[in-house]
Amino acid sequence: xxxxxxxxxxxxxxxxxxxxxxxxxxxxxxxxxxxxxxxxxxxxxxxxxxxxxxxxxxxxxxxxxxxxxxxxxxxxxxxxxxxxxxxxxxxxxxxxxxxxxxxxxxxxxxxxx
Amino acid sequence: xxxxxxxxxxxxxxxxxxxxxxxxxxxxxxxxxxxxxxxxxxxxxxxxxxxxxxxxxxxxxxxxxxxxxxxxxxxxxxxxxxxxxxxxxxxxxxxxxxxxxxxxxxxxxxxxxx
Numbered sequence: 001x002x003x004x005x006x007x008x009x010x011x012x013x014x015x016x017x018x019x020x021x022x023x024x025x026x027x028x029x030x031x032x033x034x035x036x037x038x039x040x041x042x043x044x045x046x047x048x049x050x051x052x053x054x055x056x057x058x059x060x061x062x063x064x065x066x067x068x069x070x071x072x073x074x075x076x077x078x079x080x081x082x083x084x085x086x087x088x089x090x091x092x093x094x095x096x097x098x099x100x101x102x103x104x105x106x107x108x109x110x111x112x113x
Numbered sequence: 114x115x116x117x118x119x120x121x122x123x124x125x126x127x128x129x130x131x132x133x134x135x136x137x138x139x140x141x142x143x144x145x146x147x148x149x150x151x152x153x154x155x156x157x158x159x160x161x162x163x164x165x166x167x168x169x170x171x172x173x174x175x176x177x178x179x180x181x182x183x184x185x186x187x188x189x190x191x192x193x194x195x196x197x198x199x200x201x202x203x204x205x206x207x208x209x210x211x212x213x214x215x216x217x218x219x220x221x222x223x224x225x226x227x
Contacts, residue, residue: 033215040220041218041220042205042218042219043156043203043218044218045215088155088156100161100169101148101216102158103148
């Protein structure tokens with residue numbers, strides 16, 4: 001069983017459309033991070049959320065941490081081809097250790113011009 | 114400040130061989146973690162080193178090992194390669210380690226086992 005379930009797994013949209021991707025779990029987390037991985041590169045941290053109900057904005061990206069700190073969403077407004085990449089939901093710990101990150105399998109987003 | 118570097122970027126090996134991958138963290142970072150990324154399993158934690166000590170290990174067989182040097186550079190070794198070891202191996206560094214700290218990833222080493 002995956003600790004983090006991300007949906008959808010794949011998403012292909014046209015430039016200018018809006019989209020939302022989700023990260024869900026049955027566990028409660030002290031914090032949650034979103035990373036983006038572009039082709040041929042390693043993941044890059046986009047945001048860390050720590051408070052239930054927290055909303056953070058990064059230009060056209062809006063991140064929300066669920067009230068119960070079990071889930072999160074990422075909304076992109078007016079998507080651009082440069083937003084193409086693998087969006088990964090990440091939590092610290094897992095398997096009884098704090099010294100690791102546990103990743104969801106990601107949402108692969110393709111924005112077509 | 115230079116980012117995390119990994120060498121080599123691409124590697125092709127034959128079943129049964131062994132391989133060593135190298136990672137140079139960001140200057141000043143003492144924690145280095147290794148992850149395996151495959152299409153089926155996503156990113157999975159291999160191990161983390163801090164000040165030359167392995168602090169944590171993921172659920173991988175003993176064929177996967179690593180070490181960290183006094184300058185924080187790290188290597189991972191995979192012995193007796195299997196086809197299923199084909200993956201992107203990512204190294205990440207952070208100042209103190211631990212899940213709450215931002216980890217900076219290198220571009221990865223793409224290993225293909227034939």
